[in-house]
Amino acid sequence: MTIKDVAAYCGVSVSTVSRVLNNHPDVSDEVRKKVRKAVTELHYTPNSTARDLARTQADSIGLVVRGISNPFFTPIIRTIEHGCETAGYTMVLHQVGTADDEVTAARELVQSKRLNGVIFLGGRYDYTKREMAGLNVPYVCCTYTNHFGNLDRASYSSVAIDDKREAERAVSFLVSKGHTQIAMLLDNPQDHSISQRRYGGYCKALREAGIAENPKLVLEASDFSFASSYQVVKDFISSKHPAFTAIFAVADTMAIAAIKALYDAGIRVPDDVSVIAIDGIEVSNYLTPSLTTLCQPQERLGEEAVRILVDVMEGRAGNRHIRLETTPRLGGTVRSL
Amino acid sequence: MTIKDVAAYCGVSVSTVSRVLNNHPDVSDEVRKKVRKAVTELHYTPNSTARDLARTQADSIGLVVRGISNPFFTPIIRTIEHGCETAGYTMVLHQVGTADDEVTAARELVQSKRLNGVIFLGGRYDYTKREMAGLNVPYVCCTYTNHFGNLDRASYSSVAIDDKREAERAVSFLVSKGHTQIAMLLDNPQDHSISQRRYGGYCKALREAGIAENPKLVLEASDFSFASSYQVVKDFISSKHPAFTAIFAVADTMAIAAIKALYDAGIRVPDDVSVIAIDGIEVSNYLTPSLTTLCQPQERLGEEAVRILVDVMEGRAGNRHIRLETTPRLGGTVRSL
DNA sequence: CTGAAAGCGCTAACAC
DNA sequence: GTGTTAGCGCTTTCAG
Numbered sequence: 001m002t003i004k005d006v007a008a009y010c011g012v013s014v015s016t017v018s019r020v021l022n023n024h025p026d027v028s029d030e031v032r033k034k035v036r037k038a039v040t041e042l043h044y045t046p047n048s049t050a051r052d053l054a055r056t057q058a059d060s061i062g063l064v065v066r067g068i069s070n071p072f073f074t075p076i077i078r079t080i081e082h083g084c085e086t087a088g089y090t091m092v093l094h095q096v097g098t099a100d101d102e103v104t105a106a107r108e109l110v111q112s113k114r115l116n117g118v119i120f121l122g123g124r125y126d127y128t129k130r131e132m133a134g135l136n137v138p139y140v141c142c143t144y145t146n147h148f149g150n151l152d153r154a155s156y157s158s159v160a161i162d163d164k165r166e167a168e169r170a171v172s173f174l175v176s177k178g179h180t181q182i183a184m185l186l187d188n189p190q191d192h193s194i195s196q197r198r199y200g201g202y203c204k205a206l207r208e209a210g211i212a213e214n215p216k217l218v219l220e221a222s223d224f225s226f227a228s229s230y231q232v233v234k235d236f237i238s239s240k241h242p243a244f245t246a247i248f249a250v251a252d253t254m255a256i257a258a259i260k261a262l263y264d265a266g267i268r269v270p271d272d273v274s275v276i277a278i279d280g281i282e283v284s285n286y287l288t289p290s291l292t293t294l295c296q297p298q299e300r301l302g303e304e305a306v307r308i309l310v311d312v313m314e315g316r317a318g319n320r321h322i323r324l325e326t327t328p329r330l331g332g333t334v335r336s337l
Numbered sequence: 338m339t340i341k342d343v344a345a346y347c348g349v350s351v352s353t354v355s356r357v358l359n360n361h362p363d364v365s366d367e368v369r370k371k372v373r374k375a376v377t378e379l380h381y382t383p384n385s386t387a388r389d390l391a392r393t394q395a396d397s398i399g400l401v402v403r404g405i406s407n408p409f410f411t412p413i414i415r416t417i418e419h420g421c422e423t424a425g426y427t428m429v430l431h432q433v434g435t436a437d438d439e440v441t442a443a444r445e446l447v448q449s450k451r452l453n454g455v456i457f458l459g460g461r462y463d464y465t466k467r468e469m470a471g472l473n474v475p476y477v478c479c480t481y482t483n484h485f486g487n488l489d490r491a492s493y494s495s496v497a498i499d500d501k502r503e504a505e506r507a508v509s510f511l512v513s514k515g516h517t518q519i520a521m522l523l524d525n526p527q528d529h530s531i532s533q534r535r536y537g538g539y540c541k542a543l544r545e546a547g548i549a550e551n552p553k554l555v556l557e558a559s560d561f562s563f564a565s566s567y568q569v570v571k572d573f574i575s576s577k578h579p580a581f582t583a584i585f586a587v588a589d590t591m592a593i594a595a596i597k598a599l600y601d602a603g604i605r606v607p608d609d610v611s612v613i614a615i616d617g618i619e620v621s622n623y624l625t626p627s628l629t630t631l632c633q634p635q636e637r638l639g640e641e642a643v644r645i646l647v648d649v650m651e652g653r654a655g656n657r658h659i660r661l662e663t664t665p666r667l668g669g670t671v672r673s674l
Numbered sequence: 675c676t677g678a679a680a681g682c683g684c685t686a687a688c689a690c
Numbered sequence: 691g692t693g694t695t696a697g698c699g700c701t702t703t704c705a706g
Binding site (some may be wrong): 361 | 676678681684
């Protein structure tokens with residue numbers, strides 16, 4: 001069943017059918033109606049592969065996600081898909097493992113699928129001009145930005161929170177509740193990534209409060225997984241360690257695992273130790289007690305990413321960099337000392 | 338940058354380049370090497386759109402997911418993607434909203450992208466022969482099966498747990514712990530879906546234990562979301578209701594929300610009320626206490642789905658129906674009476 | 675072993 | 691308004 005069959009079926013040429021399919025104006029109402037009828041009767045669905053090939057552009061946006069199973073991303077992905085559809089683009093989702101490089105993946109995807117633009121969801125903070133040069137389409141970094149790279153601000157877009165500032169806020173909140181011995185749980189501070197930025201905020205908050213930073217209170221998990229954070233916290237509390245009354249985790253998932261590790265060791269949250277995080281994933285609101293965290297505006301992160309990208313792709317605007325704010329969610333995992 | 342450029346660059350014909358690209362044997366080592374070199378030097382990436390069009394088949398498998406943000410699905414999706422890749426197929430992910438029909442979506446996807454087969458992840462239990470007729474490729478239902486439809490068993494495949502039996506197991510477990518007043522939390526029992534099957538198991542377990550079923554202990558949420566379950570349980574306990582000592586939830590997510598609702602009402606789990614569920618998503622193991630649940634073999638569900646589908650697609654085997662068993666995870670949310 | 679050429683199904687000039 | 695036709699970039703017979 002091809003466009004030819006439809007054309008033959010209603011005695012017109014393929015171009016006429018094509019015009020109807022693509023809503024071109026110059027077709028008589030009569031013919032248009034006839035073709036539409038044939039399409040439904042024949043259950044004809046256009047072959048998008050052929051269409052994409054014939055058109056110079058595929059009208060599609062690549063979404064390159066690093067860690068699709070990260071619950072923080074799921075609402076964002078949904079929003080982005082919806083936004084793409086509304087704007088008339090197909091979203092092509094591509095997941096990259098922690099080991100793979102998202103830029104290489106994106107470059108191949110763009111070449112191979114003729115994408116009009118790409119959105120990176122989660123990624124490195126240190127892209128270089130050189131490596132991004134091959135990506136000949138506009139792109140926006142969603143949930144992060146190029147803090148440690150050498151990209152021109154005008155060459156790409158980004159939508160994210162201000163990691164450093166929000167981390168500072170979280171830690172200052174703990175300080176305001178009387179905490180001074182504050183541990184930090186992060187994944188890998190020297191990888192030029194989110195943890196490093198948030199670690200900066202942690203240090204700044206301590207400094208401004210006149211609290212000396214204690215390196216022994218910095219707990220490094222190997223990634224964002226529950227298992228890894230659980231293990232790190234478990235090892236920490238079962239070893240000789242400095243006293244601490246609070247933990248600041250760089251992600252809700254890590255906080256959840258930390259609370260569990262504390263609980264399993266007989267340490268109660270918030271009675272014995274307070275916990276605060278950044279992210280605001282849905283499930284953390286359903287813990288008992290709810291996790292105290294700074295919620296990222298997940299929907300808006302996705303919406304803005306699409307909006308900016310489409311604007312740039314269609315030449316309506318230049319690249320932009322948007323910083324959104326978090327909204328504190330006062331759960332029950334922080335207590336005043 | 339097309340295959341022509343590569344051909345011109347190394348002074349051979351496009352067909353030779355194509356042969357090298359597709360690892361056809363009949364190319365001299367010398368030419369092969371030269372072409373390979375050119376490909377890397379030119380940073381050439383084949384246009385998959387053109388390739389798919391030229392080939393009669395696209396070597397790709399559609400994964401039609403109903404509710405991509407369902408945390409129960411994420412490990413399965415990952416496994417399926419990996420399995421497809423290993424088998425030499427590209428996975429095309431397509432998410433359908435709760436309102437859309439997955440079969441229509443799949444049919445269009447197949448026609449439009451020339452898919453070789455499709456995997457449905459979550460879906461209705463009542464497909465009819467008629468509606469599936471348009472889907473001219475093999476398909477497998479992953480995590481569910483056609484219990485309420487009229488499909489020939491030989492016309493499709495399925496990989497799932499035995500919902501009824503597992504639900505029975507969960508409820509029998511509660512009974513064995515001395516519970517007799519057992520509530521059930523489900524989403525929509527009359528939609529010919531998972532809840533209905535598990536509800537059947539609940540009834541059977543009660544019957545076999547000689548416990549009269551009390552309709553007032555059946556709590557219906559409007560969907561699987563946290564919010565909906567939370568609300569239902571909250572309304573239930575704040576209204577005039579029969580006494581109950583345990584809740585069986587059809588999904589971990591619903592159980593998590595239920596526990597929260599109980600907690601917020603001052604009811605403790607497991608001290609006052611026990612909770613058991615089916616699914617075994619990762620986060621439920623990190624609650625305090627861990628959720629007692631029957632874990633579905635998520636990885637295996639995905640692996641088997643791909644294996645069966647590929648076997649059918651490549652003519653190595655016929656359709657099959659596999660029932661896998663759950664593994665109980667004894668958390669801390671059930672206590673003996 | 676290698677090249678020429680005919681499509682894959684559709685779009686978009688370009689004629690009429 | 692409608693039809694004809696030349697590609698889009700690649701694969702794949704079919705010759706040589």
